[in-house]
Amino acid sequence: MRFTVIKKDKDTEARLGVFETEQGTFETPVYVIVGTHGKVKTLDSSDLSATKTQAVISNAYHLWKDLGDGISFFPGLRKTIGNGLLTMTDSGGFQVFSLGFGREHDIGKVGFFPGGKRGGEKNIISEIRAFLRTRVGRTRNEKNCVVISNHGVRFFDEGEKYLNPELSIEIQEKLGADIIFAFDECTSPFHSFSYTKKAMERTHRWAVRSLKAKTRDDQFLYGIIQGGAFKDLRVASSTYIANLPFDGYAIGGSLGNVKAEMFQVVDWAIPYLKGNRPVHLLGIGSIEDVWKAVERGIDTFDCVIPTREARHGSLWTSRGRFDVTKGKYMNDESPLEEGCACPACSSGITKGKLYELFKEKNMKSGYYATLHNVFFFNSLMENIRESIRGDRFLEFKKEFLSRLNS
RNA sequence: GCGCCGGUCGGAUAGCGGCUAUUCCAGCGGACUGUAAAUCCGCCGCCCAUCGGGCAUCGAAGGUUCGAGUCCUUCCCGGCGCA
Numbered sequence: 161m162r163f164t165v166i167k168k169d170k171d172t173e174a175r176l177g178v179f180e181t182e183q184g185t186f187e188t189p190v191y192v193i194v195g196t197h198g199k200v201k202t203l204d205s206s207d208l209s210a211t212k213t214q215a216v217i218s219n220a221y222h223l224w225k226d227l228g229d230g231i232s233f234f235p236g237l238r239k240t241i242g243n244g245l246l247t248m249t250d251s252g253g254f255q256v257f258s259l260g261f262g263r264e265h266d267i268g269k270v271g272f273f274p275g276g277k278r279g280g281e282k283n284i285i286s287e288i289r290a291f292l293r294t295r296v297g298r299t300r301n302e303k304n305c306v307v308i309s310n311h312g313v314r315f316f317d318e319g320e321k322y323l324n325p326e327l328s329i330e331i332q333e334k335l336g337a338d339i340i341f342a343f344d345e346c347t348s349p350f351h352s353f354s355y356t357k358k359a360m361e362r363t364h365r366w367a368v369r370s371l372k373a374k375t376r377d378d379q380f381l382y383g384i385i386q387g388g389a390f391k392d393l394r395v396a397s398s399t400y401i402a403n404l405p406f407d408g409y410a411i412g413g414s415l416g417n418v419k420a421e422m423f424q425v426v427d428w429a430i431p432y433l434k435g436n437r438p439v440h441l442l443g444i445g446s447i448e449d450v451w452k453a454v455e456r457g458i459d460t461f462d463c464v465i466p467t468r469e470a471r472h473g474s475l476w477t478s479r480g481r482f483d484v485t486k487g488k489y490m491n492d493e494s495p496l497e498e499g500c501a502c503p504a505c506s507s508g509i510t511k512g513k514l515y516e517l518f519k520e521k522n523m524k525s526g527y528y529a530t531l532h533n534v535f536f537f538n539s540l541m542e543n544i545r546e547s548i549r550g551d552r553f554l555e556f557k558k559e560f561l562s563r564l565n566s
Numbered sequence: 567g568c569g570c571c572g573g574u575c576g577g578a579u580a581g582c583g584g585c586u587a588u589u590c591c592a593g594c595g596g597a598c599u600g601u602a603a604a605u606c607c608g609c610c611g612c613c614c615a616u617c618g619g620g621c622a623u624c625g626a627a628g629g630u631u632c633g634a635g636u637c638c639u640u641c642c643c644g645g646c647g648c649a
Binding site for chain 2: 192194195196197201202217219222248250251253254255257258259262263268269270305317318341344346384410412413415419422440441442443444445446449461462463464465467468469470471472473474483486487518519521523525526527529530
């Protein structure tokens with residue numbers, strides 16, 4: 161298995177790369193589609209190729225729970241969903257946050273949404289801290305399902321599970337993806353400097369343990385950079401992780417208090433990494449973020465946006481997003497996007513038809529919406545790669561973004 | 567004509583004397599970033615409003631009661647049954 165940078169953009173840090181594996185060659189930058197439980201929700205493997213999907217990321221924690229003892233007989237993700245795809249598994253480090261602090265306080269790693277009432281852009285730190293204070297203690301025990309120690313993490317979301325770096329690597333080796341991640345502790349934007357530092361140092365120790373635990377040589381192991389939205393910590397983490405013998409790097413954790421600051425974190429971390437190794441941005445992928453990531457030299461990134469938003473009725477087009485469950489689409493016989501070549505649009509799915517399927521809670525609704533969104537994001541990436549190859553990355557970016565907001 | 571049953575927000579419902587009239591659907595608006603969530607959150611009689619406040623309202627009109635969507639009387643409307 162090999163990663164090579166084949167071309168650098170003339171104007172930005174964007175780069176064209178290629179992963180060569182037994183399953184094939186995969187050009188980057190690539191949007192990694194999320195298939196947490198070993199399957200992209202609503203899609204089967206023929207749908208993956210029909211939507212131009214190149215890479216899928218599953219989750220070690222969730223699959224481990226799903227498979228139980230059966231994990232020893234698991235044929236490997238390269239066989240189950242990865243036939244012809246690049247596969248990854250996340251280590252479970254995100255669940256340390258999402259099933260713990262995140263679940264307790266209804267927060268995400270970039271936003272703040274108490275009860276879903278507000279968007280991340282409107283965040284006011286003091287208001288948030290005050291809000292958190294009212295919740296701490298009242299909800300901790302019933303909602304926070306995670307206990308973290310230096311040894312590892314105990315999860316109580318269903319029964320009890322214990323995970324640590326050694327176990328996470330063992331699980332990820334059994335799952336057999338092409339790219340696996342060190343076990344880390346993801347923190348939120350609302351953790352203090354001192355806690356974030358402590359968690360980062362723990363993540364560094366776990367990085368060393370993850371490397372030591374590795375026994376297979378046909379998988380890339382990525383180290384994860386933490387440090388929250390603190391420049392000192394990000395620089396320290398990036399430097400530390402880059403000096404360990406990882407095959408690639410991932411930028412994870414809290415990316416700041418408001419969306420506008422998210423990519424500062426990436427800017428702080430990237431200069432200290434080794435430029436010939438692949439860099440993954442964990443869990444990021446709004447349409448604007450795709451551009452910001454690529455032009456900073458990110459090779460791969462994953463996000464639930466295309467798939468989750470599809471199931472929730474939000475459809476992506478080159479003019480932006482629309483919610484197909486709105487009443488105005490009731491009898492709309494136009495395609496989801498004019499001229500779209502995705503499997504849903506080509507098979508005659510209209511806005512009105514999809515509206516109807518969503519309203520009758522037909523499972524096909526999420527299926528068609530996912531086909532469309534995944535195809536949309538994958539096509540965008542394909543066009544981005546071509547634009548880098550053709551020395552017109554910035555032109556294409558400008559053209560795309562002006563159409564998006566028109 | 568007689569008898570029975572029923573009339574509650576756009577539709578469907580709960581409510582059977584105690585004050586904020588329930589829930590579901592539809593509608594409107596919002597969220598979703600290493601998937602706990604094909605999910606969640608607002609609004610959804612009218613008027614002003616920043617919190618909030620004012621006024622209505624359960625087919626209609628009377629009545630009983632401290633208090634009525636809930637009980638009584640009459641009327642109107644719908645369904646069913648009998649003539």
